[in-house]
Amino acid sequence: MLLKLKIWRQKRGQKKGSFENYEMDHLSPDMSFLEMLDQLNEDLVGQKKVPVAFDHDCREGICGSCSLVINGNPHGPHAGSAVCQLHLRSFKDKEEIWIEPFRAKAFPVLQDLIVDRSAFDRIIQSGAYVSVNTGQAPEAHSILVEKAKAEEAFSHAACIGCGACVAVCKNASASLFVAAKVSHLALLPQGKVEKKARVLKMVKQMEKEGFGACTNTGACSRACPKEISLHSIARMNREYFKSIF
Amino acid sequence: MKFFNHIPSGPLEQKWDRHCFELPLVNPANKRKHHIIVVGTGLAGASASASLAELGYQVKTFCIQDSPRRAHSIAAQGGINAAKNYPGDGDSIRRLFYDTIKGGDFRSREANVYRLAQISNQIIDQCVAQGVPFAREYGGLLANRSFGGAQVSRTFYARGQTGQQLLLGAYGALMRQVDKGGVRLFPRHEMMDLAVVEGQVAGVVTRNLLTGEIKSHFAQAVILATGGYGNIFYLSTNAMHSNASAAWRCYKKGAFFANPCFTQIHPTCIPRSGDHQSKLTLLSESLRNDGRIWVPKKSGDKRVPENIPEGERDYYLERIYPSFGNLTPRDLASRQAKFQVDAGKGVGPTGEAVYLDFKEALERRGKNFLSEKYGNLFQIYEKITGENPYEKPMRIYPAVHYTMGGLWVDYNLESTVKGLFVLGEANFSDHGANRLGASALMQGLADGYFIIPRTIARHLVERSSLEEKKVKKALEESVKEVQKRLDKVLQIKGGKTAGAIHRELGYLLWEYVGMLRNEKGLIQVITAIQGLKDQFWKELFIPGEQHYKNAELEKALRVADFLELAELMAQDSLERKESCGSHFREEYQSQEQEALRDDEHFCHVSVWEHTEGKKALLHKEPLEFKEVSLSVRSYK
Ligand code: FES
Numbered sequence: 001m002l003l004k005l006k007i008w009r010q011k012r013g014q015k016k017g018s019f020e021n022y023e024m025d026h027l028s029p030d031m032s033f034l035e036m037l038d039q040l041n042e043d044l045v046g047q048k049k050v051p052v053a054f055d056h057d058c059r060e061g062i063c064g065s066c067s068l069v070i071n072g073n074p075h076g077p078h079a080g081s082a083v084c085q086l087h088l089r090s091f092k093d094k095e096e097i098w099i100e101p102f103r104a105k106a107f108p109v110l111q112d113l114i115v116d117r118s119a120f121d122r123i124i125q126s127g128a129y130v131s132v133n134t135g136q137a138p139e140a141h142s143i144l145v146e147k148a149k150a151e152e153a154f155s156h157a158a159c160i161g162c163g164a165c166v167a168v169c170k171n172a173s174a175s176l177f178v179a180a181k182v183s184h185l186a187l188l189p190q191g192k193v194e195k196k197a198r199v200l201k202m203v204k205q206m207e208k209e210g211f212g213a214c215t216n217t218g219a220c221s222r223a224c225p226k227e228i229s230l231h232s233i234a235r236m237n238r239e240y241f242k243s244i245f
Numbered sequence: 246m247k248f249f250n251h252i253p254s255g256p257l258e259q260k261w262d263r264h265c266f267e268l269p270l271v272n273p274a275n276k277r278k279h280h281i282i283v284v285g286t287g288l289a290g291a292s293a294s295a296s297l298a299e300l301g302y303q304v305k306t307f308c309i310q311d312s313p314r315r316a317h318s319i320a321a322q323g324g325i326n327a328a329k330n331y332p333g334d335g336d337s338i339r340r341l342f343y344d345t346i347k348g349g350d351f352r353s354r355e356a357n358v359y360r361l362a363q364i365s366n367q368i369i370d371q372c373v374a375q376g377v378p379f380a381r382e383y384g385g386l387l388a389n390r391s392f393g394g395a396q397v398s399r400t401f402y403a404r405g406q407t408g409q410q411l412l413l414g415a416y417g418a419l420m421r422q423v424d425k426g427g428v429r430l431f432p433r434h435e436m437m438d439l440a441v442v443e444g445q446v447a448g449v450v451t452r453n454l455l456t457g458e459i460k461s462h463f464a465q466a467v468i469l470a471t472g473g474y475g476n477i478f479y480l481s482t483n484a485m486h487s488n489a490s491a492a493w494r495c496y497k498k499g500a501f502f503a504n505p506c507f508t509q510i511h512p513t514c515i516p517r518s519g520d521h522q523s524k525l526t527l528l529s530e531s532l533r534n535d536g537r538i539w540v541p542k543k544s545g546d547k548r549v550p551e552n553i554p555e556g557e558r559d560y561y562l563e564r565i566y567p568s569f570g571n572l573t574p575r576d577l578a579s580r581q582a583k584f585q586v587d588a589g590k591g592v593g594p595t596g597e598a599v600y601l602d603f604k605e606a607l608e609r610r611g612k613n614f615l616s617e618k619y620g621n622l623f624q625i626y627e628k629i630t631g632e633n634p635y636e637k638p639m640r641i642y643p644a645v646h647y648t649m650g651g652l653w654v655d656y657n658l659e660s661t662v663k664g665l666f667v668l669g670e671a672n673f674s675d676h677g678a679n680r681l682g683a684s685a686l687m688q689g690l691a692d693g694y695f696i697i698p699r700t701i702a703r704h705l706v707e708r709s710s711l712e713e714k715k716v717k718k719a720l721e722e723s724v725k726e727v728q729k730r731l732d733k734v735l736q737i738k739g740g741k742t743a744g745a746i747h748r749e750l751g752y753l754l755w756e757y758v759g760m761l762r763n764e765k766g767l768i769q770v771i772t773a774i775q776g777l778k779d780q781f782w783k784e785l786f787i788p789g790e791q792h793y794k795n796a797e798l799e800k801a802l803r804v805a806d807f808l809e810l811a812e813l814m815a816q817d818s819l820e821r822k823e824s825c826g827s828h829f830r831e832e833y834q835s836q837e838q839e840a841l842r843d844d845e846h847f848c849h850v851s852v853w854e855h856t857e858g859k860k861a862l863l864h865k866e867p868l869e870f871k872e873v874s875l876s877v878r879s880y881k
Pocket residue numbers: 055056057058059060061062063064065066082083084085160
């Protein structure tokens with residue numbers, strides 16, 4: 001199959017970039033989207049041109065490295081998957097595809113399709129953990145967790161920290177990311193002790209990083225490769241208000 | 246050079262406790278004065294960084310990803326073993342120890358493996374306390390499942406994302422220390438060289454992958470937790486950027502490399518779909534708890550699976566290994582799949598696959614049961630192949646997954662360079678010739694949380710203080726060397742990409758140093774690898790320059806190191822004239838195609854020393870078995 005690609009190119013250190021056109025032919029529909037970009041880069045190198053820079057690593061939807069916006073959708077057209085799990089069989093022959101980096105004030109573009117998401121690390125750093133040093137833990141079975149609670153905590157803990165929620169949000173809010181972690185730990189007995197301080201610190205850091213406010217449009221949850229539910233945001237808000245009053 | 250494994254004396258059960266007692270302590274006030282570098286932020290690196298900073302050491306932590314949370318441990322699916330014996334099915338520290346020694350086909354150290362089994366229980370406590378959402382039973386207790394090579398249920402899991410949850414726990418602990426100022430974090434930095442003065446580490450040289458900046462960092466101890474070298478095969482289940490370069494640089498600076506030929510080929514991966522394939526995806530072997538593996542009895546049978554009646558199917562693992570059935574260890578399951586395919590019984594469009602069938606489990610336990618246990622694995626499969634495993638049997642085939650070989654370390658996890666410690670998959674220590682499922686996470690965390698924080702003390706207390714002048718000079722020279730290497734690859738103005746050369750290397754290794762190996766092939770492949778290396782240095786082309794994100798440059802440097810390591814792997818395979826675990830030499834097999842170990846001549850670790858301009862030198866560390874008797878590994 002043939003695809004017409006319009007890819008965002010931006011040199012390192014420059015504030016602006018632009019779309020460039022590339023045409024790829026003889027593609028197999030079984031190829032993954034990132035394998036197509038590999039192929040393009042291989043061709044570009046063959047023509048002594050500079051290949052397109054993009055983040056990726058595991059290519060199975062778990063590391064959260066890949067971060068492309070395809071035709072306006074972070075991670076492409078399918079719900080519940082990262083762009084590294086997208087295959088060309090999802091596109092039509094001769095289709096035009098626009099490829100851009102995740103865009104948000106708090107995620108500056110570094111080069112081509114690579115953005116800086118270190119703001120997420122700083123949010124985690126602010127308090128997204130249980131403070132227990134190595135060797136201080138009690139015997140595992142001294143902490144019982146209701147099965148349903150454990151399952152629910154897991155479904156929030158499944159966040160891969162990719163930032164699609166921010167990229168898709170018209171306010172560039174990181175609420176889903178923060179709320180997923182707040183919920184994961186608030187649901188478990190281990191996270192209870194620090195839950196007030198945790199939510200306050202994380203929300204404060206989120207604001208400091210320049211992420212926008214949440215206006216409940218729900219686009220984040222639909223774009224999330226792990227389908228983290230909007231309930232987490234409601235829970236975060238509850239935890240937040242309980243903490244300030 | 247002489248080297249010692251420093252295994253403590255005394256009875257097996259008491260070795261670790263005694264050793265901990267005999268190790269010196271570092272005065273709390275002095276800990277701040279010690280600078281430790283950790284390279285890598287997977288389970289081993291993140292847990293080590295956090296634990297050392299908690300104790301008060303000054304830690305600098307480097308990773309190649311944009312965030313420490315993205316290290317490849319994140320992709321581990323199945324679970325983590327521990328000897329808790331919660332199900333009460335007869336497990337114990339001794340049994341976990343025994344299973345691991347046997348699973349490794351008697352090519353690992355008793356003392357190390359016993360310690361691993363002892364520590365396994367503390368790991369679960371630690372992770373639970375951090376809030377890792379392990380699977381639970383209705384009563385709120387932790388749930389367990391079984392894995393290959395074991396007849397008890399000792400694997401703790403968090404759906405099919407155990408590695409992710411454990412890593413996020415360790416990453417949380419790490420970020421907590423970053424916040425407290427105990428750890429300085431350097432993401433998007435790659436270690437390029439190790440600086441050594443008088444056989445002792447002086448620091449590392451790194452390259453900032455965004456700006457290209459090369460810098461040196463001083464340290465009294467360096468901890469390498471950079472993972473395995475499976476990507477040497479081009480196609481593997483490793484993440485795209487997993488590489489051997491940091492370890493290889495250390496090898497060239499005097500750290501010995503052990504058992505490079507022990508590479509694990511995992512039986513349950515999604516088969517490749519064509520030449521465009523960039524990597525392979527694993528499906529946790531926990532699937533073998535409920536899936537049944539089969540091929541058609543007749544070779545060349547091209548009927549769709551639904552049309553092959555029960556009586557014409559060969560559930561070959563159940564037939565050959567009746568007591569372990571589909572849960573035989575990985576090396577056996579992989580090799581048997583290859584035998585079936587080589588006999589023309591492979592299935593699917595490429596003929597390089599076998600079936601993993603859930604029909605019976607679906608009838609017996611229902612769809613809900615399967616989706617709760619394996620839902621995300623089934624989804625991964627469907628996303629990649631477009632087929633629904635509830636309706637059609639999965640097609641699976643072995644793929645390179647893990648490397649048991651790695652830098653040689655003593656009982657303290659210290660390499661032959663003083664002050665260089667190696668953790669997790671990057672070392673060779675615990676898995677012998679074959680690793681059991683759910684043991685990699687256990688080892689990474691044992692090394693990082695519980696072993697290194699104790700064993701590093703001896704080096705810090707007893708190290709000779711190096712002259713500042715010499716340290717400075719060594720670091721400067723290392724920087725120069727790195728720059729020279731960069732200049733050298735950047736100026737080759739050929740026409741081949743590093744990727745193309747890597748693909749050829751991968752093909753050679755898969756064919757000749759893969760699941761089946763023989764003398765003739767190994768001799769041939771060494772020459773072929775050398776040819777490829779010449780080609781690399783003559784015909785490579787890297788576009789762009791050093792001072793921005795240049796993925797082609799990164800790749801080329803890693804491929805250059807893979808080319809050298811590949812030769813050592815082949816050399817090691819050639820020297821090991823026996824079959825054991827993952828290492829199967831066709832000349833050494835029984836009538837039933839089972840591996841024939843030669844304990845008389847090969848009951849040792851093969852330890853390789855780099856020599857400038859000459860062939861690597863082989864040393865042998867004899868393996869002694871006092872607690873278990875060397876026996877033929879039988880799973881029948
Ligand atoms: S590359 Fe890891 S999630 Fe996409």
